[in-house]
Amino acid sequence: MINKFTGSRYTCFGKLFNILKISSQLVVSEKKTGLIWASYIKDKGINEIGILKRKCSENSDIILVNATNSKYKGYYQQPKEMLHQIEKKMPTNSAARLLNVSNLALKILFGSVKEAFGDYRQGSGFSLKKNLLVDENLDLVNNTVRLLRGVALKLAQIVDLHNLNLPSELSNALNDAKKNAFAIPRDQVHTLMQSELGVNWREHFNSFSDLPFAAASIGQVHSGVLVDGEPVAVKIQYPNIENAILSDLNLLQFVGNYLRLFPKGLYINELLAELRKELISECNYENELLNLNYYKERIIPTMDIYNLKLTFYVPNAYEHLSTSKVLTTENVSSENIIEVSTLFQDQKKDGFDLINSKGLRNSIAESFLYLTLHELFMFRTLQTDPNPANFLVDLNNRRIILLDFGAVRSYSKEFVDDYIKMIKIAISGSEDEIIRQLKKMKFILGTESMDFIKLHVNAIQMISEMFKPRSSKFDFSRSKVAKNIANMIPNILMERKTPPLSEIYSLHRRIAGFFVICSRLGAEIDSHKIFNQVLERYGGFMSVSN
Numbered sequence: 032m033i034n035k036f037t038g039s040r041y042t043c044f045g046k047l048f049n050i051l052k053i054s055s056q057l058v059v060s061e062k063k064t065g066l067i068w069a070s071y072i073k074d075k076g077i078n079e080i081g082i083l084k085r086k087c088s089e090n091s092d093i094i095l096v097n098a099t100n101s102k103y104k105g106y107y108q109q110p111k112e113m114l115h116q117i118e119k120k121m122p123t124n125s126a127a128r129l130l131n132v133s134n135l136a137l138k139i140l141f142g143s144v145k146e147a148f149g150d151y152r153q154g155s156g157f158s159l160k161k162n163l164l165v166d167e168n169l170d171l172v173n174n175t176v177r178l179l180r181g182v183a184l185k186l187a188q189i190v191d192l193h194n195l196n197l198p199s200e201l202s203n204a205l206n207d208a209k210k211n212a213f214a215i216p217r218d219q220v221h222t223l224m225q226s227e228l229g230v231n232w233r234e235h236f237n238s239f240s241d242l243p244f245a246a247a248s249i250g251q252v253h254s255g256v257l258v259d260g261e262p263v264a265v266k267i268q269y270p271n272i273e274n275a276i277l278s279d280l281n282l283l284q285f286v287g288n289y290l291r292l293f294p295k296g297l298y299i300n301e302l303l304a305e306l307r308k309e310l311i312s313e314c315n316y317e318n319e320l321l322n323l324n325y326y327k328e329r330i331i332p333t334m335d336i337y338n339l340k341l342t343f344y345v346p347n348a349y350e351h352l353s354t355s356k357v358l359t360t361e362n363v364s365s366e367n368i369i370e371v372s373t374l375f376q377d378q379k380k381d382g383f384d385l386i387n388s389k390g391l392r393n394s395i396a397e398s399f400l401y402l403t404l405h406e407l408f409m410f411r412t413l414q415t416d417p418n419p420a421n422f423l424v425d426l427n428n429r430r431i432i433l434l435d436f437g438a439v440r441s442y443s444k445e446f447v448d449d450y451i452k453m454i455k456i457a458i459s460g461s462e463d464e465i466i467r468q469l470k471k472m473k474f475i476l477g478t479e480s481m482d483f484i485k486l487h488v489n490a491i492q493m494i495s496e497m498f499k500p501r502s503s504k505f506d507f508s509r510s511k512v513a514k515n516i517a518n519m520i521p522n523i524l525m526e527r528k529t530p531p532l533s534e535i536y537s538l539h540r541r542i543a544g545f546f547v548i549c550s551r552l553g554a555e556i557d558s559h560k561i562f563n564q565v566l567e568r569y570g571g572f573m574s575v576s577n
Contacts, residue, residue: 119213121269128278132175139168169204177212185248185310212246215269220253223267227354234258235352239265244364247435249276249314254362262362263349266316273314280307296527305536309415313437316358322414322436323348323360330410331433337401337564340394342430367427371395372419376508376553389553395424396507396554397561398431403545404565407538408451411442415537417544440537450538451569457495462488474535476528483526486519494542497558508553513546 122128220241224232233239236255243251250268257263269275284303293299312318327345334343344363352359374392399422406413414421416438423432453468465488469475474487493512497505549556 117213118216120216120219121213121272121275128275128282138171173204212251214243214246214251217241219270220267223270223356227357228352249310249437254364255359257349262364263352263359264346264362264364265352266358266360268314268316268356273311276310276314277307280310294521294524296524298527298530301530301533302536305533309438309440309537315355316353316437317355319358319435319437319439320348320350320353322439325412325439326414326433326436330406330412333409334401334405336568337405339398339401340429341398341424343398343402344425344428344430344432346432346434363423363425363432365425365427368423368425368432370420371422371424371431371548371552374424375419375551377551391424392552393554393556395431396549396552397556399545399548400556400558400561401565403541404562407442407447408565408569411444411447413440413442413538413541414438415440415541417541417548419548422548438537440534442534442538446532446534451566453491454495454498457491458499465491473529473532479526479528483523486523490516490519490523498562500559504555505558506555507546507549508555510546510550513543513550 122130228235235257237258237260239255240253243253245252247266249272250266253265253267255263255265280303284300288299323345327347331343331345346361346363348361349359374388374395376392403413414433414436416435418435421433421435423434424430425432449468449472453465453472456464456468466475466477466484469484469487469491470477475484477484493516496512497507497510
């Protein structure tokens with residue numbers, strides 16, 4: 032049975048699921064490929080598959096193919112390459128990137144004015160705001176982000192993770208851009224592989240796909256098979272991506288300071304300096320290779336002390352096929368592997384859910400919390416990019432596969448000790464003790480208004496809420512912590528007199544990402560017990576009392 036739907040590709044996804052039987056349950060995976068697998072689960076397991084395939088982005092048609100009684104045993108299968116991949120060079124110098132952004136702004140403005148005048152002539156009134164999200168403008172945003180990549184794709188990832196309160200059409204357009212960034216032309220792929228691995232680089236492979244199966248902010252990933260038959264994922268860097276990132280950040284800093292777009296308390300120069308340092312480090316895949324091996328050989332093997340329901344796995348790396356611009360690792364793609372985002376419960380409105388998945392979702396959240404605390408407390412190290420695409424769930428082997436180690440950061444023992452002490456005080460200490468620790472860690476100077484200081488006290492108490500003793504498990508789906516802290520931020524930025532320590536930016540990004548993922552999973556876990564178990568193994572501190 033084939034059903035065809037027409038209309039905006041950003042707005043008609045809900046329509047196509049009207050054909051599904053109400054009694055069927057569904058699991059959907061959309062792994063940065065433009066291809067969605069929808070598996071129907073019935074009494075005797077999975078026996079139907081729906082494949083949602085997007086056509087070229089210029090065409091708005093969507094096709095759903097139902098393959099009945101396929102006896103499919105898995106939940107997700109990654110295609111070998113991105114469908115209908117469009118190849119375009121990425122602009123890297125400041126002038127070219129500024130020109131693209133300027134063209135986007137002007138075209139959206141003129142397009143909205145044109146649509147508004149059309150409405151006015153038809154007697155519907157004149158409204159620019161109503162016409163900002165017409166399909167033509169969404170296409171412009173989508174294609175510009177897909178072309179620029181770099182920082183633009185990083186922002187799209189943030190929007191997707193935090194489920195920001197953006198219009199659904201704009202959010203869908205950014206999400207589509209994140210999953211379907213333009214590929215660099217294959218001649219650039221060949222040139223880069225030759226310069227990094229030598230003229231005879233193809234001799235290492237039985238096969239190598241010239242088109243990528245995944246894209247990220249600073250590179251794209253190709254599938255290959257080595258001469259010994261081992262399937263691999265080859266991540267290659269976009270040409271001159273470092274220059275592109277520096278151009279974007281310098282432009283943002285210049286425009287922000289010149290037009291005073293950012294509140295003074297944001298300390299945008301310090302924030303961008305830290306972001307610049309992190310992103311430039313990510314542009315060296317030799318750093319990522321070191322981080323990957325550190326996690327595989329040191330951090331992950333020591334986590335068996337926690338008796339996890341879902342363990343962790345780091346893919347093998349091939350050092351002889353890796354350089355500063357190419358990283359070759361084991362390809363872990365399998366029909367039994369799904370992305371963590373597949374289980375996000377805020378997608379249930381479209382009928383997306385996995386039958387009896389509550390236990391699985393809770394186990395994922397438990398393992399994530401163990402990993403986060405273990406990294407920070409025991410190794411003073413964190414993978415600070417909480418992009419859900421970096422976490423895959425291997426359903427057959429009951430493990431979480433960790434991808435992308437570019438954004439790994441280390442912290443001093445003094446900083447980690449002070450941060451743990453602050454959490455402990457927030458759990459059971461007095462307000463005066465919290466204020467003293469906030470001063471020590473330079474969150475505040477102590478000369479600000481009491482209202483400002485109280486905001487910081489409340490914020491750290493909220494973050495520590497999940498670690499407090501309680502009679503029931505901590506329910507992330509009901510927690511208002513992330514929303515309440517987000518509401519505090521404008522007031523904090525109005526009066527803040529000192530920038531936070533540089534370590535805080537990356538640490539709080541990981542914590543916020545963990546909280547958002549667990550909230551979207553709808554997880555309930557005994558976070559107090561987990562905190563105590565990891566804390567007991569961290570020297571110099573006693574566990575929080577029950």
